[in-house]
Amino acid sequence: MxxxxxxxxxxxxxxxxxxxxxxxxxxxxxxxxxxxxxxxxxxxxxxxxxxxxxxxxxxxxxxxxxxxxxxxxxxxxxxxxxxxxxxxxxxxxxxxxxxxLRPNPGAREVTARLADAGVYQGIVSDADADEGEFILEHLEVREHVDDVTTSEAVGRTKPDLAMFEAALEKSPIPAEGTVMVGDRYEHDMAGAARHGIHPVSHGAEDGSAVEYVVDDPRGVLAVVGVDD
CATH class of the missing domain: 1.10.150 (DNA polymerase; domain 1)
Known part of the structure; x- marks a missing residue:
């Protein structure tokens, strides 16, 4: 579990x-x-x-x-x-x-571990659609990700609620069972919190919306509850 x-x-x-x-x-x-x-x-x-x-x-x-x-x-x-x-x-x-371009340390490992544990993984990014797919493939994490939501596809950027709504519509998991890992407070932390998603800061400014803080992507394993 x-x-x-x-x-x-x-x-x-x-x-x-x-x-x-x-x-x-x-x-x-x-x-x-x-x-x-x-x-x-x-x-x-x-x-x-x-x-x-x-x-x-x-x-x-x-x-x-x-x-x-x-x-x-x-x-x-x-x-x-x-x-x-x-x-x-x-x-x-x-x-x-x-x-x-290179991944942050642990990015490949954590996405693979979460995929093996059956955790749904979505990308919520302000990138162009084609560039986003290229980067994920290049970082060797795309195969572990279930879906990608880009600003180009939605027509808006974070923290617009349309971004999070689009990502949640594709996910089988409701907002209360989802965490958002980001490095910008207003865009990722506050934007996710306004939609009931649990914010995880990876370098974002501190603020009332932040529920969890990690200094390495692999720290998300403990947040989610995937045993080491």
Whole structure:
């Protein structure tokens, strides 16, 4: 028997090491400059990249979904100072990301252990649908996950209740039997709590919504009640 029968996972910062994302983007920008013979430093161009991507997301209306791939394309145009077709830059981006992205320690182990214990596992992520699937496959956790709910599919981002409603509709387990593991307080902890899901903080700010705190994804095993 387990204390909870379902786990909803955030991806970035929980299953995915976010520092590896930053490394991947820096490496991509450096390769982009080299392949296009651009007279700019990697640091300058990385600042441009980050500013464009950040502005793309800051300008969204409330919790509306905005595509990360669109943001990256806009950033590439700015770095290279021209309109660049996606098929010109995206293969290099995907190859670079594949080289750098890595899971947080324990991510593969805990998802496999939970799957073996019969615990339902869902992803609740603000990612683009295709990119989310790619990351989960790359991290070697997709085979252990029952379903994936992305902001692209729902059209909203966390903490919009539509995200959690969509995930619960696909799950055989009600909210009271479900935990949400995330690294952002308002998006993951407070958003889940407003829907009756039990929040588990993995690096999120402390607050009244947090019921459990873990510093390693494997700590979720004890929360759920899967014996070591």
């Amino acid at each position: 387990t204390d909870y029968d379902a786990v909803f996972w955030d991806v970035g910062g929980v299953l995915l090491d976010v520092s590896s994302v930053r490394e991947a983007h820096a490496a991509f920008v450096e390769r982009l400059l080299a392949e296009n013979d651009i007279d700019a430093t990697a640091d300058e161009s990385l600042d441009v990249w980050r500013n464009v991507v950040g502005r793309h997301f800051r300008e969204r209306d409330g919790t509306e979904f905005r595509s990360a791939r669109t943001a990256y394309g806009l950033a590439v145009d700015e770095v290279l100072a021209r309109d660049v077709p996606e098929d010109e830059w995206f293969p290099l981006f995907r190859a670079t990301v594949r080289e750098h």
